[in-house]
Amino acid sequence: MTTDLITRLEKIVGPRFVSGAAEERYLYSMDQGTMPPSEPDVVVMPANTEEVQQVVRLANELKVPIVPMGAGLVLSGLTRALRGGIILDMKRMNHIIEVNPQSRYAVIEGGAAQGMLKSYLKKHHPQLKHSMPDAPPIATLAGNICIHGSGHLSVLGGSHSDMLTGMEVVLPSGEIVRTGSCSVAGEWFGRSPLPDLSGLFLGWSGTTGIVTKLGIKLFPSYKHNDVLVFVAEDADQMPDMISKLTSTQVAEDMTPWMTPKPDWAKGFLHINIAYGAHTKKELTFKRNLLQASVKKYIDDKVAGFLPLPAPQKGRFLQIPSPDLVRFADLRKGGGFEYVGAIMAIEHFPQAYRAGLEIAEKYNVSYSLGARIIGAGHSMMFFFAYAFNRADAEDVKRASDALEATNTAALAMGGIPWKAEQPAQQQIIDQMDPETFALMGRIRSVLDPNGIMNPGNWEK
Amino acid sequence: MEHEDILHRCFRCGYCKLPGNYVDINCPAYLSFRFETYSPGGRMWLLRAWLDEKIPASKRFAEIMFSCATCGNCVEHCAFPEFRDRLLLAFTAGKEALLDAGQAPPAVRDYLTKVQLHGNPYGKSVKKSSQWMDGLEAEPFSDQEYLFFADDVGTYDPRGQEVARSVATLLKQAGISFGVITEALNSDGNDVKAIGETPLFEELAAKNIKILNQFNVKKIITLSPHSFNALKNDYPALGAQYQVFHYTQVLAFAMGNINFSSDNEDVTVAYHDPCYLGRHNTDYESARMMLRSVPGITLVEMDRNRKNALCCGGGGGNFFTDILSGGDGSSARVRVREAVEAGAQILAAACPMCAVMLEDAVKAENLDSKIQVQEVSEIVNQRL
Numbered sequence: 071m072t073t074d075l076i077t078r079l080e081k082i083v084g085p086r087f088v089s090g091a092a093e094e095r096y097l098y099s100m101d102q103g104t105m106p107p108s109e110p111d112v113v114v115m116p117a118n119t120e121e122v123q124q125v126v127r128l129a130n131e132l133k134v135p136i137v138p139m140g141a142g143l144v145l146s147g148l149t150r151a152l153r154g155g156i157i158l159d160m161k162r163m164n165h166i167i168e169v170n171p172q173s174r175y176a177v178i179e180g181g182a183a184q185g186m187l188k189s190y191l192k193k194h195h196p197q198l199k200h201s202m203p204d205a206p207p208i209a210t211l212a213g214n215i216c217i218h219g220s221g222h223l224s225v226l227g228g229s230h231s232d233m234l235t236g237m238e239v240v241l242p243s244g245e246i247v248r249t250g251s252c253s254v255a256g257e258w259f260g261r262s263p264l265p266d267l268s269g270l271f272l273g274w275s276g277t278t279g280i281v282t283k284l285g286i287k288l289f290p291s292y293k294h295n296d297v298l299v300f301v302a303e304d305a306d307q308m309p310d311m312i313s314k315l316t317s318t319q320v321a322e323d324m325t326p327w328m329t330p331k332p333d334w335a336k337g338f339l340h341i342n343i344a345y346g347a348h349t350k351k352e353l354t355f356k357r358n359l360l361q362a363s364v365k366k367y368i369d370d371k372v373a374g375f376l377p378l379p380a381p382q383k384g385r386f387l388q389i390p391s392p393d394l395v396r397f398a399d400l401r402k403g404g405g406f407e408y409v410g411a412i413m414a415i416e417h418f419p420q421a422y423r424a425g426l427e428i429a430e431k432y433n434v435s436y437s438l439g440a441r442i443i444g445a446g447h448s449m450m451f452f453f454a455y456a457f458n459r460a461d462a463e464d465v466k467r468a469s470d471a472l473e474a475t476n477t478a479a480l481a482m483g484g485i486p487w488k489a490e491q492p493a494q495q496q497i498i499d500q501m502d503p504e505t506f507a508l509m510g511r512i513r514s515v516l517d518p519n520g521i522m523n524p525g526n527w528e529k
Numbered sequence: 530m531e532h533e534d535i536l537h538r539c540f541r542c543g544y545c546k547l548p549g550n551y552v553d554i555n556c557p558a559y560l561s562f563r564f565e566t567y568s569p570g571g572r573m574w575l576l577r578a579w580l581d582e583k584i585p586a587s588k589r590f591a592e593i594m595f596s597c598a599t600c601g602n603c604v605e606h607c608a609f610p611e612f613r614d615r616l617l618l619a620f621t622a623g624k625e626a627l628l629d630a631g632q633a634p635p636a637v638r639d640y641l642t643k644v645q646l647h648g649n650p651y652g653k654s655v656k657k658s659s660q661w662m663d664g665l666e667a668e669p670f671s672d673q674e675y676l677f678f679a680d681d682v683g684t685y686d687p688r689g690q691e692v693a694r695s696v697a698t699l700l701k702q703a704g705i706s707f708g709v710i711t712e713a714l715n716s717d718g719n720d721v722k723a724i725g726e727t728p729l730f731e732e733l734a735a736k737n738i739k740i741l742n743q744f745n746v747k748k749i750i751t752l753s754p755h756s757f758n759a760l761k762n763d764y765p766a767l768g769a770q771y772q773v774f775h776y777t778q779v780l781a782f783a784m785g786n787i788n789f790s791s792d793n794e795d796v797t798v799a800y801h802d803p804c805y806l807g808r809h810n811t812d813y814e815s816a817r818m819m820l821r822s823v824p825g826i827t828l829v830e831m832d833r834n835r836k837n838a839l840c841c842g843g844g845g846g847n848f849f850t851d852i853l854s855g856g857d858g859s860s861a862r863v864r865v866r867e868a869v870e871a872g873a874q875i876l877a878a879a880c881p882m883c884a885v886m887l888e889d890a891v892k893a894e895n896l897d898s899k900i901q902v903q904e905v906s907e908i909v910n911q912r913l
Binding site for chain 2: 159186404405
């Protein structure tokens with residue numbers, strides 16, 4: 071079976087880009103997080119939509135599972151082949167197809183990396199930028215959008231799936247469909263006013279189709295950029311502070327963070343507020359608005375803006391920041407995973423305290439923080455735990471802490487983001503049964519053979 | 530295995546795959562094969578898995594390990610300070626462990642056998658080691674200021690010989706006092722060391738040092754950045770005490786001695802940074818200084834330049850073993866396309882291996898009518 075599969079895959083994409091070797095099966099069986107390995111039978115790398123389509127048709131014919139993968143950086147094990155089969159590595163499809171500077175969107179292939187689009191825009195359209203997550207620059211845009219990621223323009227533009235303007239998708243049954251304006255007009259400017267079929271592929275963890283192209287919104291790139299750091303001590307005041315800061319509608323990004331290291335940061339709650347402007351005068355105006363919004367707290371001497379030396383400011387403005395990846399080396403062991411719970415802003419104090427309690431209970435190295443999404447409409451509160459991959463006990467501690475965090479997040483009204491398989495079960499248990507039933511009906515219509523990333527979002 | 534204590538610390542974040550400006554994939558093996566296994570992080574995890582007996586020492590595993598071109602892009606761009614300094618050392622140790630286990634690819638074995646038997650990877654007799662000087666009137670080394678070291682590519686490869694003659698000619702034009710040794714100098718051993726055969730490297734180096742010391746050599750000009758790296762950074766630990774320069778470093782400050790013709794056509798040149806001069810030894814300027822001093826040359830930069838340069842794919846022994854070859858994703862082919870996109874008519878190389886790799890790539894890409902690969906001294910010599 072596997073030999074036949076490999077032979078036929080080689081005919082589709084060429085022998086150089088198919089492997090059933092032990093090396094690929096091993097490496098693609100896991101990601102950097104704590105989920106246990108699960109091996110694929112074969113890894114394949116298509117070069118275009120038509121090749122993806124042929125691979126999907128073959129998988130249907132042979133009833134072989136198929137798992138789409140971008141950069142494999144999700145950390146929660148969503149690209150593991152839970153029931154074997156094919157891992158479809160999308161990274162050969164990494165082209166930037168089009169940039170429309172007037173309507174401010176880009177059309178890219180499903181394997182295009184965040185860093186490559188950033189670089190492309192800087193060279194060809196320096197007046198434009200896209201919202202980058204804190205993931206490393208090799209992370210794919212499609213992967214991040216499909217998991218409802220967020221990034222450096224999320225206060226301005228919402229979650230990254232909100233910035234999606236359309237998709238080309240190979241359905242589990244092999245048809246190629248388009249969603250959004252590109253399905254009618256040729257341009258990729260948006261998803262309205264049509265029935266929003268893009269939702270069929272967002273948040274489904276690769277169980278409903280393979281995204282081969284997508285359109286994303288671009289935003290003005292400012293000549294002048296700045297970051298303020300607001301520091302407080304009382305978590306209970308954070309929701310109101312965030313609400314006041316977002317009410318100014320001038321920030322591009324707002325990221326609270328609370329870490330025990332460096333020493334000067336321990337015990338304090340920081341909010342990084344990034345904003346930009348075309349002129350210095352405009353930048354000053356925006357800064358004044360932000361500072362005025364929280365003047366009450368400054369006057370009461372319970373919070374204030376941190377004076378930032380230039381090098382520190384530069385590091386905070388670096389997008390993406392390698393400092394975040396370096397958290398993985400905290401235990402000198404190359405591992406970290408986090409629960410990112412999407413929740414309402416008012417749960418901030420509860421989430422913060424739960425994070426501290428869990429870190430203490432499980433004795434794990436932690437970092438807590440959040441990214442504000444929209445004008446304070448919600449937040450992705452993250453509880454990150456570093457571990458040493460070479461130390462099984464340390465991995466277990468982190469895994470237990472993550473599970474406890476998922477439980478706590480759900481209990482306070484949050485929803486684990488890009489949930490690993492066990493967390494999906496926890497969400498399903500708490501989900502309206504009719505909603506889950508509808509998910510099942512949709513999947514059975516789209517994927518009658520059950521080949522798409524099986525084992526996810528199942529009871 | 531040496532450095533195995535760091536293998537599990539790699540997070541596989543992927544910064545190592547890209548240049549600092551994220552333009553495109555910048556790891557030659559990953560660019561060519563695209564599987565995660567061929568990325569630096571993939572190698573780290575696979576090495577750990579092999580040592581833990583989770584994967585066997587297969588032909589593919591050996592290909593993955595020996596496809597590393599040791600270009601140093603991963604070291605340059607890894608997000609983890611200090612840890613990154615040991616990346617290439619860990620890969621070399623992994624290759625050494627595979628060699629010890631008898632698992633090297635046949636091409637690697639053949640390469641090492643030739644070097645072991647003949648002192649060079651061409652399997653040529655040392656009697657032919659002075660052929661490259663034909664028609665050059667180079668003086669035997671006696672009491673000149675510098676020894677000119679042509680290494681095996683400059684000594685035995687037909688194209689390398691042209692480059693060696695060109696550099697020697699320009700050194701003479703610039704009034705540099707140098708001589709050559711026609712004795713049986715061995716390969717510098719840089720790529721032998723990078724491939725993981727440290728004992729053979731030490732043997733080669735010891736023989737070379739003995740001869741160099743017999744001639745009382747104090748200052749050396751190398752043709753190849755690979756030789757420059759070995760003689761400058763690795764030979765001192767074996768007792769060598771020489772001042773070592775790549776030829777561009779000597780000529781950059783001697784260009785004022787050169788008279789150029791007044792009727793040269795204007796030409797646009799892009800300079801390809803060789804990894805062992807650039808990333809490994811942080812000299813990004815000498816060759817550019819030379820080129821800027823030539824009338825009629827407009828120097829343009831490719832998107833990936835200096836510490837972000839894309840390797841030609843010839844390092845780590847791949848020039849001889851050819852494990853990276855094949856496909857339009859090979860880094861040399863990507864590189865020449867990048868040079869054309871940058872508007873260059875000439876792609877300048879300062880390494881004989883790069884020159885050969887890039888020339889082959891121009892042919893494979895059918896770009897002969899758009900761009901020409903020339904070594905830096907050839908560009909200068911043509912305008913005298």
